[in-house]
Amino acid sequence: MDFQLQDYDPINGLKPSENCAVVGICGKDPVFLKIYTSLRTLQHRGQEASGVAIYDNGKINAIKVDGLVHEGFKPYIEKGLTPKGIVGIGHNRYSTAGMKNITGAGPFLISTAMGDMAISHNGEITNYEILRDELKELGVPFVTKTDTEVMLNLLARTIRQRGIKNGIKSSMEILQGAYSVALMIGERMYAIRDPKGFRPLILGKSGNDIIVASESAAIDVVGGKVIRDVQPGEVIEIFNGEITTLFTLRSQRISHCMFEYVYFARPDSIIDGTEVYNSRYQLGTNLAREAPAEADVVIPVPDSGRTQALSYASELKMEYSEGLFKNRYSERTFIMPGNMERDGAVKLKLNPIKSVVNGKRIVLVDDSIVRGTTMKRIVSLLRSFGAREIHVRIASPKIVAPCYFGVDMKTRDQFIALNKTDQQICDEVGADSLAYLSIEGLIKSIGMDKKSLCIGCLTGEYPVKILGEKEDVQTTLEF
Numbered sequence: 001m002d003f004q005l006q007d008y009d010p011i012n013g014l015k016p017s018e019n020c021a022v023v024g025i026c027g028k029d030p031v032f033l034k035i036y037t038s039l040r041t042l043q044h045r046g047q048e049a050s051g052v053a054i055y056d057n058g059k060i061n062a063i064k065v066d067g068l069v070h071e072g073f074k075p076y077i078e079k080g081l082t083p084k085g086i087v088g089i090g091h092n093r094y095s096t097a098g099m100k101n102i103t104g105a106g107p108f109l110i111s112t113a114m115g116d117m118a119i120s121h122n123g124e125i126t127n128y129e130i131l132r133d134e135l136k137e138l139g140v141p142f143v144t145k146t147d148t149e150v151m152l153n154l155l156a157r158t159i160r161q162r163g164i165k166n167g168i169k170s171s172m173e174i175l176q177g178a179y180s181v182a183l184m185i186g187e188r189m190y191a192i193r194d195p196k197g198f199r200p201l202i203l204g205k206s207g208n209d210i211i212v213a214s215e216s217a218a219i220d221v222v223g224g225k226v227i228r229d230v231q232p233g234e235v236i237e238i239f240n241g242e243i244t245t246l247f248t249l250r251s252q253r254i255s256h257c258m259f260e261y262v263y264f265a266r267p268d269s270i271i272d273g274t275e276v277y278n279s280r281y282q283l284g285t286n287l288a289r290e291a292p293a294e295a296d297v298v299i300p301v302p303d304s305g306r307t308q309a310l311s312y313a314s315e316l317k318m319e320y321s322e323g324l325f326k327n328r329y330s331e332r333t334f335i336m337p338g339n340m341e342r343d344g345a346v347k348l349k350l351n352p353i354k355s356v357v358n359g360k361r362i363v364l365v366d367d368s369i370v371r372g373t374t375m376k377r378i379v380s381l382l383r384s385f386g387a388r389e390i391h392v393r394i395a396s397p398k399i400v401a402p403c404y405f406g407v408d409m410k411t412r413d414q415f416i417a418l419n420k421t422d423q424q425i426c427d428e429v430g431a432d433s434l435a436y437l438s439i440e441g442l443i444k445s446i447g448m449d450k451k452s453l454c455i456g457c458l459t460g461e462y463p464v465k466i467l468g469e470k471e472d473v474q475t476t477l478e479f
């Protein structure tokens, strides 16, 4: 996957979108190290900054650090300066350009008449600009341009007016878009998921600890067991070892992001009852059925195309080989903001293995193509190492439209697939043939009802009203 579009929109300025990780743990012993471990497990969801907020002695204290979790928190751990409280939340953030510092990192913290409040958020609030203007009119000051700060201030206001349960409900009736949230109000913790369930949020338990996390893998690594997914629209209170559903706001249309299964989430995570690895395996199988290629060997783009390439080869009884060596110490291109860093990272990242590639007809499998620059570079690299033919197979459909729900794909003009045929894309990346999985194949592979998935970036029709975009009313998706 060659991902990451532009972070800065010259017309609209900085975008609030983040691909983030959320963790919250409520226990009987200090929780810092468990939150830290969970955040390390979820590092793939954001590498630019991290934060932990812990309740202790009537106050919530936050530590925010730049960079990778283990590097940022190392000095605090080595010097024994970590907070000692037994309730806390954490956040990994993918930052936007111009905000590559911890100013915009979570958790966000404010002091209110009800005590300290802190929030970690994964997603994107589509009406946050309107809400920020309204709150500003009411005298609420803002220190960042993030939607998370807007959400926290809105929650603080409605909770002060209507109490915790009705206040959260009032805010949820106003907020639009995607939000999976861990919220602390003093020592009480809340797990909140938007009514369409765009981003994952999982509830688990480990001994005396109750955990919420963006992915089940973060619960596994602290020795916990998954209890269940937080349901779309559900608000759960976690306090004194008790888990209580306060209410569930129902939506007629659930919209789990298909991209979690295609690329984002760890393959060992189970999200909304579906194992990510299994979905990826099926994506490769269905791609093989839809778009077989005559070749000598199937090679994945590591790591994003690995599972799909394996099942592609298995389905067609072809040889599978790791023909590209990946430098495991290079950053994921998607996660690195800014063109310079991205280009540098691609060069550092991959090198072909000559004996696998030289003189061979290759099927090159990846999970998706957004801009196409990485794919172009890989095709050219393989040719320079003697590949005879290169047949590109993409285990998801064409991405042709922006995401408004927390994935930083914002401008149509950078999608390689926009208004192009497969042949035109093939020519652009320099391959001998190229094919994508169909939308039907994608839905079948994930194994969910089509009415439970968001596929807005594939169709340009969205499950939430977006100004200037078509709304998905499920009339064009009758497979």
Ligand code: SF4
Pocket: 198, 256, 257, 258, 259, 260, 402, 403, 404, 405, 406, 407, 454, 455, 456, 457, 458
């Ligand atoms: S538009 Fe695409 S990336 Fe965004 S939530 Fe929907 S499926 Fe996911």
